[in-house]
Amino acid sequence: MAEFMTETEQRSAAVPHPGMAGGRRGRTGDAVADPNEEPPERHPDGRLEGQEAVALLERTRALVDPELRAALESLPGSMRRIALYHFGWQHADGSPATGNAGKAIRPALVLAAASALGGAAARTAAVRAAVAVELVHNFTLLHDDVMDRDTSRRHRPTVWSVFGDADAILAGDALQALALRLLAEDPHPAAGPAAVRLADCVVELCAGQHADTDLERRAPEEVGLDEVLAMAEAKTGALLGCACALGALYAGVGQEEVAALDGFGRQAGLAFQLIDDVIGIWGDPRHTGKPAGADLAARKKSLPVVAALSSGTQAAAELAELYAKPYISGDDEGIARTALAVDRAGGRDWAQAEAADRMAHAVQELSRAVPAPETAGGLLALAEFVTRRTS
């Protein structure tokens, strides 16, 4: 469940775009702009690509941060200090920091969904739910970093590496409690169903993280593509779906629309994960900040790799042989051969086609709940933003 934010923040590579259904289809092959380059490329409809999402994310931070900080300030001293460090608002010694609390994509989805289905009033009402989703996301980051022994998050040392495992576990526990507390004290009629959904989502995130650690322990030939897709949906798609569904609940729409929004977020999340996995193999190190083929060096069972391994091709057999041996540091030629084998076995093409398909499904789901495409703009912009990796 940590994948989404980590990768989004750390990588910004030029990759083929999976394309969008409807009016946005057929954009495959466009290069993603470097976030530091101006101006961003233009949409066919004249809107500035990516700028809408960036503006939405900024507006989200402005709405969400005061509530988020107030929630964190309500924690007892020890927990507050760890949480404020994690969100980048304090240094490890407790002194204030300008911070980097992340991009707020999930709360932005909550607010965009509320706005698309219920207008400005629903968006205002849903701020607390947006904060709850952000707290859940960050609770999982704290715990995943302990499990995965990740030492860096948002360009700073992870909580466990600064304060120790116990504090990271405890602060995560406290953030989950805080998230569900926010909904429990919210008098809005959507708060109860939202809490049920968010709690269910936490369980799904846990199962997804469990599946991920389990998959990584197993031999490549014992891992099926279906289960990697299911894992990615639980670990990455579930919370994006939940964010959209919570926004829909606060807009007061019916169960079908809520389910459609959940589907939209899930499918967009899967598209993201597929693209992220492609970047993990073919991403440009100048943009990703990681050596080329980092996922291959780690022998990660990412989606393109598992698709390639299960292709029954000659290249699949070669890939299986390469993956059976541990990576030797500095063996760039081995990495290049492995990447080529994934490509030749169809892993890259499959992942890109699958991502495009997922995005098409996402848009389809969205159109079930939002028949007028102009009101869905924010949601589409956010989905495109995360799958195009423009920052």
Added chain:
Amino acid sequence: MAEFMTETEQRSAAVPHPGMAGGRRGRTGDAVADPNEEPPERHPDGRLEGQEAVALLERTRALVDPELRAALESLPGSMRRIALYHFGWQHADGSPATGNAGKAIRPALVLAAASALGGAAARTAAVRAAVAVELVHNFTLLHDDVMDRDTSRRHRPTVWSVFGDADAILAGDALQALALRLLAEDPHPAAGPAAVRLADCVVELCAGQHADTDLERRAPEEVGLDEVLAMAEAKTGALLGCACALGALYAGVGQEEVAALDGFGRQAGLAFQLIDDVIGIWGDPRHTGKPAGADLAARKKSLPVVAALSSGTQAAAELAELYAKPYISGDDEGIARTALAVDRAGGRDWAQAEAADRMAHAVQELSRAVPAPETAGGLLALAEFVTRRTS
């Protein structure tokens, strides 16, 4: 926060009783009956000491277990398996076990409080809340065992030692979500305020566990008695208080009565911790299943030790000197000298007097909400049961 159940289950030592206020006062010095001995001693009022609590706990298990199991069965496979192992309903290989899910003291307090203030209807309505409290308790046990590296719980290997840290963290996370989900989907008007209280309690438990690990890292002379008491209240008292308060909420009483029930549980919890710490030093190994003075060997900063250290006596100086050196395995004479120093510095007397005082306060709090003592019988029996350690 793990302390309460572990110790209660593992120890059953003959210790002086802190005494009860009101009609139950002045019982200090009574020996606690061995749980296997029959018949138990008689109360002045003719009721069988301990039997009332045992019957209450059995009735609680009968009411709570079906809901608890249904909640656990709703988990995805991987999380379900870990949870069912933890509760003793499955072996590690997934085969069924008759199990030992613990004594259910906290759910019994929820139901006894609901019953005392709202009768049978309130008790029935509060079953879901009782399950939620039990889930929270067990989520903290799963995480505390990881942090404390405890290898045994309820006479079985702990989850982390069987399934690994990641699974123990994830299953704990899932149980917390399940607990708050149960309340979120409960249509009872008390469910919302109950969820707020339970979430706040989780935050307090986290702060308590943090304080405990922090205290144990510090030098004995840097640890104040007030902060150890505050830690014990957060780590042990908070959830007992919350359990009683939730029962009161489901009985539909006012905020003052709810606060009084919370106070009752907190004070009883502190009395328990004080007695538990006395047992950790002077408990009979035949009953505790631990070597004599286990807490002293671990140089634990338990309440009698910290009280002794801060007494300003000659014995305190001697104790500080003994505690500054690590325990050498088999040094029974050193343990005996250390125990004597705690005793001579007044640590034992203080802890017993303090426990008696806490129980008196507990009963006082209870009488604020339950003026007729006959309806409070269940709560008093449970409080006496946990502080007398009759099983």
